[in-house]
Amino acid sequence: LLGTGTFRLDELITGLVLSFGVTVLFASFSSLYRGVKITPKSIVLFPVYLVVFLWEMIKSNFDVARRVLTPSLPINPGVVQVKTKLETPLAKLVLANSITLTPGTLTMDVKGDSLFIHWIDVKAEDIQEATEKVSWKFEKILKEIIL
Known part of the structure; x- marks a missing residue:
């Protein structure tokens, strides 16, 4: 949002989905997420x-x-x-x-x-x-x- 200077719903949803996906993908590498x-x-x-x-x-x-x-x-x-x-x-x-x-x-x-x-x-x-x-x-x- 800050990089493009716009606030569009599709960008917000894409960012949320990607953030969640990366977190789920790499959660197994961190002890913080165990349990x-x-x-x-x-x-x-x-x-x-x-x-x-x-x-x-x-x-x-x-x-x-x-x-x-x-x-x-x-x-x-x-x-x-x-x-x-x-x-x-x-x-x-x-x-x-x-x-x-x-x-x-x-x-x-x-x-x-x-x-x-x-x-x-x-x-x-x-x-x-x-x-x-x-x-x-x-x-x-x-x-x-x-x-």
């Missing part, structure tokens, strides 16, 4: 995940923009630990990337079942409460998509 199963339920829930992710991204963009445009607003930056019940490396990767792509948060490290997140305005330092505020909205859908 991952694509089910009808995961196909149905993927668009739901995208909507949740986009909504969280929009909310976070407005929050960060408000903080930038209003320097008097207090911020409380810090690193919090969140726990995940996701087991596969791919699920943890998608969760970590989703958190990082949401403005105001950055996944710094993943160790076992813990993610260490830099948060622009820490609202909870307790692991359980931080997990609910930072990652639970993504994780509850991801655990159904990536088995």
Whole structure:
């Protein structure tokens, strides 16, 4: 889309089909995809995940923009630990990337079942409460998509 300067449906569909095909073709070469199963339920829930992710991204963009445009607003930056019940490396990767792509948060490290997140305005330092505020909205859908 960026290369041609156009936005045509046939180009979008071709790109999606080719991307999916290359992923399926080369998935066996990567340990990241081992144990991952694509089910009808995961196909149905993927668009739901995208909507949740986009909504969280929009909310976070407005929050960060408000903080930038209003320097008097207090911020409380810090690193919090969140726990995940996701087991596969791919699920943890998608969760970590989703958190990082949401403005105001950055996944710094993943160790076992813990993610260490830099948060622009820490609202909870307790692991359980931080997990609910930072990652639970993504994780509850991801655990159904990536088995």
